[in-house]
Amino acid sequence: MVAETISPIPSAVRVPIKFYPIALDRVRYVGEPIAVVIAEDRYVAEDALELISVDYEALPATADPEAAMADNATLLHEDVGSNVVHHRTFQYGDPDGAFERADRVVKLDWRYPRYASTPMETYGMVANFEKQPDRYTIWSNFQGPFILHALMTGALGVPGNRLRLITSPHSGGSFGIKQAMFPYMVLLAACSRLLGCPVKWIEDRLEHLTASSTGADRADGVEAAFSKDGELLALKFNNIVNVGAFVRAPEPASVYRMHSASNGCYRVRDIAVENRLVVTNTTPIGLNRGYGGPQFYYALERVMDAGAKALAIDPAEIRRRNFIQPEQFPYKAPAGATYDSGNYETGLKKALDLAAYDALKEAREEARAEGKLFGIGMAAGIEPSGSNMAYVTLAQTPEERAKAGGRSGGLGTATVSVDPSGSVTVKTVSTPAGQGHQTVAAQVVADALGLRPDQIDVITEVDTLTSAWSLASGNYANRFSAVVIGAIANAAEKVATKIKLIAAENLEVAPEDIELVGGNAQVVGVPEKALPVRRLAAQTHWHPAGLPEQMEPGLFETTIMNPEMLDAPDDQDRVASAVTFGYVFDLAAVEIHKDTGKIEVVKYVSVHDVGNVLNEIVVEGQIYGGFAHGIAGALLEEFVYDAGANPQAGTFADYLCITAPEIPDLTIGHFNTPSPHNTLGAKGMGDGSSMLAPTAIANAAADALDTFDVNLPLTLNKNWSAANGRPYERAGAAKAKVGDGPREEGAVEGGLKGEGTVELSASPIEVWELLLDPDTLAAVVPGCEELTQLSDDSFSAEVKIGVAGIKGVYSARIDLRDKIEGESVRLVGKASGGLGFGQGEGVVELEHISENRTRLSYSYSANVGGKVAAVGQRMLGTVTKLLIGQFFRGFDKRLRNVNGNSRRVSIGAILKRLFQGRY
Amino acid sequence: MKPVAFEYCRPDTLEEVMELLTEFGGDASIISGGVSLGAMLNMRLVRPKALIDINHVLELGNVEFDDATAITGALVRQAAAQKMTSLMSGVPLLAMSLPWVGHYQTKSRGTLGGSVAHADPSAEIPLTLVTLGGSVTLRSPSGVREVAARDFFHGLLTTDRRPDELITALNWPLRRASTAYAFEEIAQRHGDFAITAVAAEATVAIDGTLANVSFGLGGVEDHPIVADTAEFIGRPATRDTAKEIAEVVADIVDPMVDLQANADYRRQLVRVLGSRVLSSAFNEASAVREAA
């Protein structure tokens, strides 16, 4: 019903995917909203939720992008005709020629895991619809970018001024994730209109972990061409992005954010990029700290290490040889980025010094001599900040872009005002989530006006009806210190200039001779000739007639800045994607314990160039925070899906957020090359090691294990298997199915598999008959409340299963297929209940052993979804075994009792046990 | 994340608990610390008609000793137990395993009895009780029974407790002469349930051979188990024997497979951690024997 009032939400990918904030007739991923329950409180809403029962027609599902690309894969969006919903290739310079000339080509491919920053505060919103004029107002902790406001108004079918977004002044963390709440905002707005009352939703953690947003998992590859002395000649990137079930704006931005800086820190100019976006039955991806950066550097900086190894050049040295040189700035990168400033070699040297690189290499040799697995890894990267809103349009061809009309820019806005009492307010329109915008803004404005930071009030909430905002407003891509702070400084400067003019006239000196210090406007060098800033400022309100000629009354300065370099992509697909380019160099040393797989980060050094540092504690906090996210992605965190595309990490007990003891000691180094692009010389920062730590750690692990075939996260089991040459496959993980042939229709694949045999005291034919007898089944299936035979080979049942205090009622349907009397039968079933749903299939075979003895063998695979799978992953396997055991004990007992009886049975029930019977 | 509606019952005496169990049986959940149960209630995995809060049944909070046993009431909190010197010195293996349990903020509330009732296969407290050959005292309206810990745990979150029974106490065998203990585990993060936890108890005879070995494994199968080590009694209490036991046991266990670890790796952990705890226990038991 709500859906009828909403139009689908488009993205930059021009394919016929209809993305609604709620599923219409097909559910494409676990977590996709299918119903909204509104109640007086959350308790009652959850009660009501349990009354909804959905009858699903199950289609094959996959979480694996490579499987989804296969010819026989089920299409998520039929109208697109393929699960590859976006495909573009790019070429800069002459990569093929360079590869031909190369002395050495190295090549890597891998899977990058899906993980997310899971802010501690989840999504929260209140939507209200009012009439006359018809207007939606939504209060939320949405982080922007406000370009999404346009998509929301489109979905609701109203002009921009009829959707008022008000964001909270503070937000409990975001890291990009709170971008992806906008479809829910649309949904709530529609509900409010329908019900005629305000509607509130505070997302809970289970909802967040399955249905908010994550970073992208990818199936990427890279090739690099080197000369024999280590010159990087060319790069070819092959990116396959698992975008989730829909392309939710601003996707496909994750694969384009780093695109125009595809050369990283290096002088290489011949580059090819191939990008494919694949839809799978998973939660749509979106912004996550470092957005696209971790995946990009995992390609570039690993292939640099691989090149170094192939050429027997030290990995630090090979980077040094290829760095863009200090005198080359501003540096125009082949794909269009213009790096503002930098000195990459200085950063590298600093990191090597801090790490005592030579001693570390010696330690490595000593450790290896003792048989230990010790490795050193590094990664260098630029940190683009202050995005060009237009880089996303690289997803379109130059012709498509020309047709659509130009797009460019990344407006930053800020307002500094002084009220009649002389007190100062700054509006940043920056939706902070803990990045210290208030602190830094107050400091910058205080410095400009000669006041103390505590005299400045900073207003960070955005109200689209009253704030000076634009498309790029919001808090992402490190834009605060790259762009917004420039706008703030600029607005403050305008206010300062006005105050100086007034002071100059009052003190009868030239405006240049006035400085603002200690709360006063004073004549330079003559501190006793001074007037209080507050009084001068107040004068603009109280006594406009007394102001210098031509001066406008009042003090209310808004700056809207567009960094001038942020132009539209050209017809060669080159675009200046960002304003400032910071720099990070990370170096890690690890030891992997061969006996337990434990990975110990024995050294970690991170050197940063953030331009001029605006606030040391804030910068340091961002570095530590980004580092923690990077280490988490490297070592711990992953959203695992099973082969049936069921999310397995639905709680904080399964999604292993990094905690204090797992964070290695970090040595931080700084050096600064000020940015020419804002008056403060600052660069954006905040992504930092979240982009590089996964790679630095992976490189160190590769060095320790002597293979580049490392897969994040480097968990204990994985490391141990790698260190000991053992096969490793994560239980039930989606990847396990890659490469399997076409599947039979209706076949079930899932995380749960098992087999077993039991010996029964009857002949095969007796067993067979009993097995297919509904009465028997009803009697021996633990918890079977009702069994109905629908047709010869088809049954339905109500089963109540309680294991470990976890009870649920399930309704199940079983079909018997491929019956060979007395020998074997295949069962296909599905079940659903309050705690989850499942489908499965199994084969039962009977074998005659001796008179009155039959061996029954069974094998099954089942796919369990819903709450049970998401929150009780550990329980599924054991519970299944338990139920099978119970079933056969009961069955054998019954065989003995009714021996010789000839009634029909359904093994259905056995398997129904197994499939649905998780609990 | 809000529980189903339930009736709240807060008995003050054991008798009242029994009345409630008679009334509700399996439809009630018994809550002590609530560290595990609270989460399952909030997720609606557990959906009781009534919640029986035993926190006011004071007699369940007692710790008593007899000649050979420390008897901890079901309500003894994990953090409190760790601070009781008599208990910690009397049951050294518990002193060794408790530091691995949970977090500062959960141990303060979580109880010894609650951990045993919850029966997570990786939990340290059940493993300790099983390794030591302790037992669980259960009380129902029809009487009291004592179940050996080794028979108590059936599988994942599944125990021998009947729906109308309350765990009233855990019985911990006290430290024995010439006996030493060791405990170790590996988890992906600090304070998580272990991927594999191992515990050892060993007694060394005058001649330096093993008089008794108990080798407990948590997180390997779906409930804590004690390996059969009978064939090693009488063998020298050496590092080699320790290694051999761990290797033999690693080959015969039937490990669980979950997101964190496959069977191959769990076997390996039995091997490495097992030989570590066994040798440490052998070593120390030999030293104690010599000193005696």
Next chain:
Amino acid sequence: MLRIKPDQKQRVTLTVNGKLVSGYAQPRLLLTDFLRHEMGMYGTHVGCEHGVCGACTIIIDDVATRSCLRYAVQCDGLELRTVEGLAEPDGKLNTLQKAFNENGALQCGFCTAGILMSATKFLQDNPKPDRDEIKEMLSGHICRCTGYEQIVRAIFQASGQ
């Protein structure tokens, strides 16, 4: 014996930060929801409602513990300390809060209330902890912003070592 029917609203009286407060709660009402929605005390945060993240940690009867794993009716008559009770009566930050402020130990602040309450009790139990002990105590909290380092420093500083 106290028995409260599923839909019955029971009066619950608590001492919170030294003040007697009371409200009504059905048995299933989480203590966190009682504090936030019935008492209007929003200082205690909720990050997971399954006992893992630590955001909701408060001190109940002198023990630092998860308030999302308690039901309000269980706490009738108990003494609670929450983050609202830390600052001096005149609003001045206490030593621990000041140390957090000076060290940048909070960014978004969502995890902070819980960590402050844990650390308050922890420093009573262990007045001179080393960094590793602090980290171990912190393992019961998730902070997504800070990477924990500045929190460790702040607690260490607050211990006056």
